[in-house]
Amino acid sequence: MTIPIQSSSAASQETRSTCCYCGVGCGVIIESQAGQITGVRGDPHHPANHGRLCSKGSTLHLTAAAHVQMQTRLLHPLFRKERGAALQPLDWGTALDTLATRLSATREEHGPDAIGIYVSGQLLTEDYYVFNKLAKGVLGTNNIDSNSRLCMSSAVAGYKSTLGADAPPACYEDIAHADTIVIAGSNLANAHPILMRRLEDVRNARPEQKLIVVDPRVSETAALADLHLQLLPGTDIALFNGLLHVLLWDGQVDTAFINEHTEGFAPLRERVRDCTPRETARITGLCQEDILCAAKWWGQSKSVLSLYCQGLNQSSSGTANNAALINLHLATGQIGRPGAGPLSLTGQPNAMGGREVGGMANLLSAHRDLASAQDRAEVAQFWGIPQVPARPGKTAVEMFEAAADGAIKLLWIVCTNPAHSMPNQNLVRAALQRAEYVVLQEAYANTATATYADLLLPAATWGEKEGTVTNSERRISRVRAAVLPVGQAKPDWQIAVDVAHRLGAAKLMPYTTPEQIWLEHRNSTRGRDLDITGMSWPMLDKAGPQQWPMPNGATSGRARLYTDGVFATPNGKAQFVDTAHQGVAEPRDARYPFSLNTGRLRDQWHGMSRTGNLGRLYGQTNEPQVLMHAQDMARLGIADGQLARLSTRRGEQILVANASATVAAMQVFAPMHWDINVLTLPTYCPKSKQPELKHSAVHIEPANLSWNLSALAWLPAHCALSVRHKLQELCKPLVYASCVPFGHEPDALGRLGLQLRLAHHEPAGAEVIDAIRTALGLSGTGLLQYQDRQRGQQRVLRIEQNHLLAFCLSGQFDDQEQLRSLLLSKQELQGNGRTLLLPGATPTQPRSPQICTCLNVSQAQIETVLPRISGTAAQRLAGLQGALGCGTQCGSCVPQLKLLIQTSPMAKH
Numbered sequence: 001m002t003i004p005i006q007s008s009s010a011a012s013q014e015t016r017s018t019c020c021y022c023g024v025g026c027g028v029i030i031e032s033q034a035g036q037i038t039g040v041r042g043d044p045h046h047p048a049n050h051g052r053l054c055s056k057g058s059t060l061h062l063t064a065a066a067h068v069q070m071q072t073r074l075l076h077p078l079f080r081k082e083r084g085a086a087l088q089p090l091d092w093g094t095a096l097d098t099l100a101t102r103l104s105a106t107r108e109e110h111g112p113d114a115i116g117i118y119v120s121g122q123l124l125t126e127d128y129y130v131f132n133k134l135a136k137g138v139l140g141t142n143n144i145d146s147n148s149r150l151c152m153s154s155a156v157a158g159y160k161s162t163l164g165a166d167a168p169p170a171c172y173e174d175i176a177h178a179d180t181i182v183i184a185g186s187n188l189a190n191a192h193p194i195l196m197r198r199l200e201d202v203r204n205a206r207p208e209q210k211l212i213v214v215d216p217r218v219s220e221t222a223a224l225a226d227l228h229l230q231l232l233p234g235t236d237i238a239l240f241n242g243l244l245h246v247l248l249w250d251g252q253v254d255t256a257f258i259n260e261h262t263e264g265f266a267p268l269r270e271r272v273r274d275c276t277p278r279e280t281a282r283i284t285g286l287c288q289e290d291i292l293c294a295a296k297w298w299g300q301s302k303s304v305l306s307l308y309c310q311g312l313n314q315s316s317s318g319t320a321n322n323a324a325l326i327n328l329h330l331a332t333g334q335i336g337r338p339g340a341g342p343l344s345l346t347g348q349p350n351a352m353g354g355r356e357v358g359g360m361a362n363l364l365s366a367h368r369d370l371a372s373a374q375d376r377a378e379v380a381q382f383w384g385i386p387q388v389p390a391r392p393g394k395t396a397v398e399m400f401e402a403a404a405d406g407a408i409k410l411l412w413i414v415c416t417n418p419a420h421s422m423p424n425q426n427l428v429r430a431a432l433q434r435a436e437y438v439v440l441q442e443a444y445a446n447t448a449t450a451t452y453a454d455l456l457l458p459a460a461t462w463g464e465k466e467g468t469v470t471n472s473e474r475r476i477s478r479v480r481a482a483v484l485p486v487g488q489a490k491p492d493w494q495i496a497v498d499v500a501h502r503l504g505a506a507k508l509m510p511y512t513t514p515e516q517i518w519l520e521h522r523n524s525t526r527g528r529d530l531d532i533t534g535m536s537w538p539m540l541d542k543a544g545p546q547q548w549p550m551p552n553g554a555t556s557g558r559a560r561l562y563t564d565g566v567f568a569t570p571n572g573k574a575q576f577v578d579t580a581h582q583g584v585a586e587p588r589d590a591r592y593p594f595s596l597n598t599g600r601l602r603d604q605w606h607g608m609s610r611t612g613n614l615g616r617l618y619g620q621t622n623e624p625q626v627l628m629h630a631q632d633m634a635r636l637g638i639a640d641g642q643l644a645r646l647s648t649r650r651g652e653q654i655l656v657a658n659a660s661a662t663v664a665a666m667q668v669f670a671p672m673h674w675d676i677n678v679l680t681l682p683t684y685c686p687k688s689k690q691p692e693l694k695h696s697a698v699h700i701e702p703a704n705l706s707w708n709l710s711a712l713a714w715l716p717a718h719c720a721l722s723v724r725h726k727l728q729e730l731c732k733p734l735v736y737a738s739c740v741p742f743g744h745e746p747d748a749l750g751r752l753g754l755q756l757r758l759a760h761h762e763p764a765g766a767e768v769i770d771a772i773r774t775a776l777g778l779s780g781t782g783l784l785q786y787q788d789r790q791r792g793q794q795r796v797l798r799i800e801q802n803h804l805l806a807f808c809l810s811g812q813f814d815d816q817e818q819l820r821s822l823l824l825s826k827q828e829l830q831g832n833g834r835t836l837l838l839p840g841a842t843p844t845q846p847r848s849p850q851i852c853t854c855l856n857v858s859q860a861q862i863e864t865v866l867p868r869i870s871g872t873a874a875q876r877l878a879g880l881q882g883a884l885g886c887g888t889q890c891g892s893c894v895p896q897l898k899l900l901i902q903t904s905p906m907a908k909h
């Protein structure tokens with residue numbers, strides 16, 4: 001079948017491409033008009049999503065709206081004369097010359113390893129390829145690592161140590177074939193929503209399919225499980241070893257498979273001899289019955305598929321966590337068949353592509369290893385250079401530690417935001433300050449890392465770039481440009497090539513198109529486990545996405561690996577790994593008694609440089625938040641919605657505390673999207689070097705900040721996001737500052753909502769408050785004002801034509817939510833609105849989170865309707881969808897709807 005890449009009419013154009021968020025790798029059709037992206041919808045021909053998109057993917061076009069681009073994108077190169085000075089524009093030629101000169105000078109003065117390049121799983125495969133070649137082949141350093149180190153390196157090491165190659169053996173179709181699905185360390189509903197939709201379809205069609213979820217938290221995914229193993233953080237290996245013990249005891253292992261296709265089972269069998277259900281229950285905190293039940297379902301199922309992600313990977317024992325789960329598959333022969341096998345889920349859209357081209361400190365092109373002299377020699381010959389340096393490169397945490405120590409002088413950061421995403425932020429920010437020269441190549445102007453950059457290079461982004469990405473099931477998809485890059489932005493590969501040319505490496509980097517780069521990458525895979533020599537660029541264009549391997553002569557890619565029981569090890573046998581329970585790197589103690597777990601929200605993506613510009617994506621959670629058990633909050637004297645101070649051995653952070661039944665006592669959960677990495681620790685898995693972002697020991701207390709400010713305003717869309725950035729900068733010195741857009745935008749009057757919440761030990765200065773008010777349109781004439789000096793309260797409102805347009809409350813107050821809903825509702829006010837000036841005149845109502853982002857349906861609306869709907873859970877869901885429409889569009893909120901149905905009683909008639 002030939003799938004049209006682009007179609008156009010006089011008025012509009014449609015371009016097939018891929019979503020730029022998670023590793024599901026959904027196909028999208030981008031609609032554009034006159035050089036502007038106007039819409040996006042799921043690509044019905046793409047095998048990853050068959051036309052569906054989640055709440056993030058379906059709003060991609062809104063992130064590319066002109067008013068968003070003009071206020072948030074980096075439009076031309078910028079530089080600082082000196083640290084702390086204002087950024088100034090410069091032309092591309094000078095910017096590239098400057099960077100090339102600095103790279104040469106650093107290399108000459110301090111050696112090539114004084115340079116560190118930190119790239120991203122957001123890059124396309126072709127970007128990754130040229131940056132890897134630039135570092136290892138031109139600059140002569142292996143100091144190139146990716147933020148995929150924070151995401152997938154334990155999965156890489158887990159696969160290599162057991163199956164022999166970094167190749168996920170299963171595929172998405174296996175979700176439909178599996179009799180039992182084990183989801184471990186993954187909140188699929190939030191992190192990979194379209195796979196969750198696939199799983200929901202299967203569970204509707206085959207209710208007998210069993211779902212086991214392994215997670216310390218009652219996540220949206222865990223809540224839907226047939227069996228939720230709510231284990232203690234860091235006890236995954238103990239659980240997997242315990243399951244193997246029971247499987248052995250019950251005679252449920254596949255001895256023939258073990259004998260024929262594996263080696264190394266004896267020490268593992270010895271290891272798990274003592275992992276009795278009782279001992280496993282003691283370590284994991286689970287009950288023995290649940291452990292026995294999980295083992296029984298695994299052992300008696302014809303096919304078991306495991307899906308796993310950061311809960312296993314982001315751990316100081318990440319590689320062993322992965323290996324312990326893969327051990328179970330090998331011991332039971334649950335691999336290489338439809339519905340069977342381990343399938344790691346990639347967090348980022350192209351973590352896989354980066355691994356394929358060797359874009360990490362310990363890897364080389366086409367799954368070669370830097371540590372192997374033979375692999376280095378092969379790559380050197382392939383590139384036509386004398387040698388690839390043998391010195392190990394610095395991985396992510398090591399790179400920033402080296403910069404903090406002064407060993408790395410020049411950091412070139414590409415398409416990532418380490419001043420937000422790396423653990424132990426205080427050290428990372430010190431490293432960025434100490435580095436002599438920091439280059440940031442970015443699409444967005446205002447990321448946290450931009451503050452530290454000496455040179456900013458504007459990069460093209462989604463909708464503007466050409467190339468390929470590989471998703472979690474080894475499927476390579478084309479990424480296509482629908483419009484030209486905004487401003488002077490350039491594709492990332494182009495910037496790397498331009499710098500290489502200035503370094504005298506034009507012959508090594510002769511590329512003028514991404515296709516030329518991909519063809520070189522393709523050739524490097526010949527004879528390797530990921531051989532793609534049977535694919536071509538026109539094939540990807542005409543026939544659509546393809547799975548690797550697909551060697552020359554093959555007519556299609558391979559859906560599953562190891563179907564013949566031959567693994568990618570030298571003797572073809574898979575290797576059991578003797579995995580021992582290790583626990584977390586930082587156990588809780590009397591000073592730091594809580595266990596902090598981190599994870600994703602449904603509607604936000606990583607540091608929110610893109611999703612954070614849309615008000616509708618804050619409907620579910622609109623402030624930096626920590627979820628706590630209600631009993632813990634009561635014991636600590638923290639009321640729901642109050643600010644709490646979280647501190648670890650590395651730093652502290654103020655977050656809004658919300659009571660939640662989803663976390664166990666003495667455990668708390670904070671979304672990763674806000675600035676929580678001041679708390680997390682950089683300790684990493686010794687094999688994968690992936691840091692333990694998932695767990696840290698934390699102390700919690702009420703923040704006790706006496707001064708507060710809450711302000712909301714409707715602002716013209718063309719300036720609201722600029723105002724937001726200005727306010728964020730202005731309020732940085734305050735202990736707590738949150739400023740986000742709100743509402744579905746822009747509204748009929750072309751406005752965006754902006755919400756600001758501040759808290760501090762003492763009142764902010766009059767200049768700061770004046771500046772805030774001016775920015776929010778609360779200065780000049782036509783205001784309603786009230787000041788209560790005794791209570792230290794100030795209230796300022798702007799009301800026009802009987803509608804509340806903006807308000808700012810400062811001091812002590814408790815009616816902000818009522819004013820907020822009044823402002824959001826755009827309701828006409830009764831009278832002249834003067835009563836709103838009176839503190840307490842409007843009753844306080846808690847904010848009701850938005851559940852359905854597409855149709856803007858709140859939890860309160862759902863809870864009002866639900867008691868009137870009777871029947872089975874499926875009938876009530878259908879009734880709810882019929883009544884309010886929620887969950888009928890992208891479907892991302894269906895897991896939350898099911899949860900609300902579970903907890904909402906039916907009215908008695």
Ligand code: SF4
Pocket residue numbers: 019020021022023024025026049052053054055056057058192193194195
């Ligand atoms: Fe994008 Fe959502 Fe698909 Fe992930 S699941 S690729 S975020 S549309």
